[in-house]
Amino acid sequence: MPNLAPPITTVRHALNYRRQLQELEPDVTFLMSLYLHPSITPETVKDAKGAGITGIKSYPHGVTTHSDQGVMSYEEFYPVFEAMERENMILNIHGELPPSAGEDITVLSAEEAFLPTFLDLHHRFPKLRIILEHCTSAAAIKAVNSCGPNVAATITSHHLFMIVDDWAGDPHCFCKPVAKLPSDRRALLEAAVSGDPKFFLGTDSAPHPAVSKRADKYAAGVFTQPHAVGLVIDALEQGIYTGVLKADDVTKEKLEGFLSGHGRAFYGVTDDRHEKIVLKRSGVRIAKSLRSDDGTVEVVPFRRDKLTWHVEWQRT
C-alpha cells in the first residue's frame, strides 16, 4: 500500500520501502506499487516495470487515509494508463467517488457512484489489468463480472463479516469503503466462494493506534492481521449459519483459489515455495488489544476477544 506519508510516487522510494519490508520479513515476497499522482509519467511506468514494481494504486482525492494527494480526474492519466497497458502493469483502484463530486454521494453510495468511471476506464484501456480493491457492494461485484478477464476485484475478510450496523458505534469496524447492507454482504460472500478467478482476498489490514480510534474524529481502517485467513473461514461459516451460503458452496478448491490461487494467477506469481496451510477450527482467541514491543502503541484487532480458526504453515 503506497498511501504512506509522504506517498510513494517514485521508483526509488518504492525500492527503499521494499528493502525495509524485506529486512523485517526476509521470507515474504512483496509486490510493490506506486501511488497514482501527477508526477507519474509514462517514463515512470517504464522505469517501474524495469525495477520489478507490479502496479500503481489510485486513491481518489479525500476518500481514505493519506488520500489528500489523490486523483481528482482520470483524464490527465490516460497516457500513464496507456503505458501501463503496454507494460502489462496492474492498476489497483480504491473505487470511490469523493464526496465533493456531488452532494448526494455519501459513504454508502460512493463505491456504486464510482462504477461508471471504472467501467469507462476498462472500455478505454481494454487490455489494462485492473483490480477494484476491497470492493464492498453487490453493484461492484456485478460491474467486475461484466468486464473481461483482465479485470478483477479483491474482497477483505472484514467486509465478508460486516454491514453498516457493525461500524455504527464501533470505531474498530470503521473503514473506507464502509461496510454496507446485508444484500451487499451476501454478494461478497457469494463471490468469495464462486470459484471465479476474478475474486480473491485482499486484506487491506490497517493497524491504526487505538488512541486514534477512541477519538473525537477517528481514523478509518480495520486491523485483521494476523488472523486474516482464519477470519475468512469464520465469515464463510457465519454465511452458512445464517443461510446465505450452503455448506457445499465452500470447497477446499474454492478456498484455495480465493485465499491464494486466484491472486497469484492474476499477478503472475508462481508458487515455488512448496508450502501449504492447515486450518484448525476454533484454535485461537483473537487478542483484546495488541501492544508494540516497546509498549507505547496499542492496536485493537478486528473481532477482538473472539475465537477464530488456527492457521498452521507446513512445508510440502
Add this chain to the structure above:
Amino acid sequence: MPNLAPPITTVRHALNYRRQLQELEPDVTFLMSLYLHPSITPETVKDAKGAGITGIKSYPHGVTTHSDQGVMSYEEFYPVFEAMERENMILNIHGELPPSAGEDITVLSAEEAFLPTFLDLHHRFPKLRIILEHCTSAAAIKAVNSCGPNVAATITSHHLFMIVDDWAGDPHCFCKPVAKLPSDRRALLEAAVSGDPKFFLGTDSAPHPAVSKRADKYAAGVFTQPHAVGLVIDALEQGIYTGVLKADDVTKEKLEGFLSGHGRAFYGVTDDRHEKIVLKRSGVRIAKSLRSDDGTVEVVPFRRDKLTWHVEWQRT
C-alpha cells in the same frame, strides 16, 4: 424522556422525577411521560392522566439507550392504547424496528421499516394522538403527512444538519435513529419550514459522558443543549446556502411555529408566560467540551467549537 435506568413505568416514579427536575429548574414546565412496558395497564393510563402525566413513550426493544425493556410487539398494548385514546393522552414513539425483526433491517432502514406498524396503529386508533419522535427520513415525513391531524412528528436540530457521512468517524454525531441520506435531510428541512403544525422541534438532546463516546463501543446520543434553538437556525441557513431552501421559505411565523407554537398546540399547552426570544447571528461559539461542576464528567457538544446564533430571552 422516561428511558432512565430503571425506566419510568409508574406514576409515582414519574412524579418523583418531575419533582427532582422542578427543583433544578423551577421556571420550566415539564411534561412527563411513562415508558411503555408490560406493567402498564389501562388503569395506569387513567391514574397517569389524573396525575397530570402527558404521554407514554414507546421504545422498540434494543434500538436505543435503555431500550432493553422496550416493546417487542404492539398487540399486547392495544387495551392501553384504547385507554390512552379515551383519556386523550399522547403516544410518543421511537419509530424504529429492532434489528432482530429481520436480517435486512439496518440502522439505515429501521425507521422506514417501522412505518407500516406506525400507520397501522393510526388506523386502529384513529383518535389516538401520536408523535413520531425525532424522525429522520423522507419516508417518515410522507407517512406523517398521510395521517390525520392528531398525528405529528418531531425533528431534532442535529438531524437538520447531518447525513450518514457526519457520523461515520465521529462518535459525537452518532445517535439513534441515525442521520441518513441528503434526500432525507432535505425532506426534514422542508418539513421544518413548511408551516405545517404536524412538525415541530424535539431536541432529543443526550449528554453522554465523553469517555463513553471515545470508546471501543460508543453510546448513541447527540448533545445539542444549550444551543438547540441556535442550531436550528444554523441548519436552516445551511439549507439556504446549499440551495435546499429558499430564503423566503424561512419566515418568522414559520420559525415560531416550528420552535414552539406547533408543539404547544399539539400538547394543548397555553402560552401564559409572556416571553419571547430574540435571535442574534453568530453571537456565540459552542464550547469544545463541557465539564460538570465537580469536573469529573466531560461532555462534548454537537458542533463543538463552531459559531451559532445567540438566543436572548425577553419578558413581553
